[in-house]
Amino acid sequence: MTLALLAAAGGLGAILRFIIDRTVTARKYSGFGLGTFVVNMSGALALGTVLGLASTATLTTTSVDILGTGFLGGFTTFSTLTYESFFLLSDEHRWHFGLLNYFGSLMGGLTLYFLAFEASRHLT
Numbered sequence: 001m002t003l004a005l006l007a008a009a010g011g012l013g014a015i016l017r018f019i020i021d022r023t024v025t026a027r028k029y030s031g032f033g034l035g036t037f038v039v040n041m042s043g044a045l046a047l048g049t050v051l052g053l054a055s056t057a058t059l060t061t062t063s064v065d066i067l068g069t070g071f072l073g074g075f076t077t078f079s080t081l082t083y084e085s086f087f088l089l090s091d092e093h094r095w096h097f098g099l100l101n102y103f104g105s106l107m108g109g110l111t112l113y114f115l116a117f118e119a120s121r122h123l124t
Contacts, residue, residue: 006070013074032082043076044109048116055121081105095118
């Protein structure tokens with residue numbers, strides 16, 4: 001049963017990623033993958049919250065697997081971040097956007113994860 005829920009959650013995460021990425025991209029083009037950035041930052045924030053709650057025993061291991069590995073694993077995308085960053089780095093006129101995209105995503109994700117993790121641990 002857990003595997004079926006994990007697969008369903010992953011599918012839902014991927015669908016939501018697609019919708020958010022397309023919506024953001026259609027409304028604003030910033031020179032780099034803003035849709036992917038929004039998805040990955042919100043995913044880091046959500047995972048920090050899930051694991052922060054799990055550290056206080058508010059969430060079960062199964063819930064963490066389904067939400068963290070399933071939904072958020074399907075929602076966030078390191079491969080698209082890598083592709084978009086590489087594409088920008090390869091363009092002599094936009095290489096700086098590639099650096100901003102890649103390192104901004106890594107640092108932003110770590111920061112948001114940490115803040116959400118710490119905040120959610122103190123909710124209970």
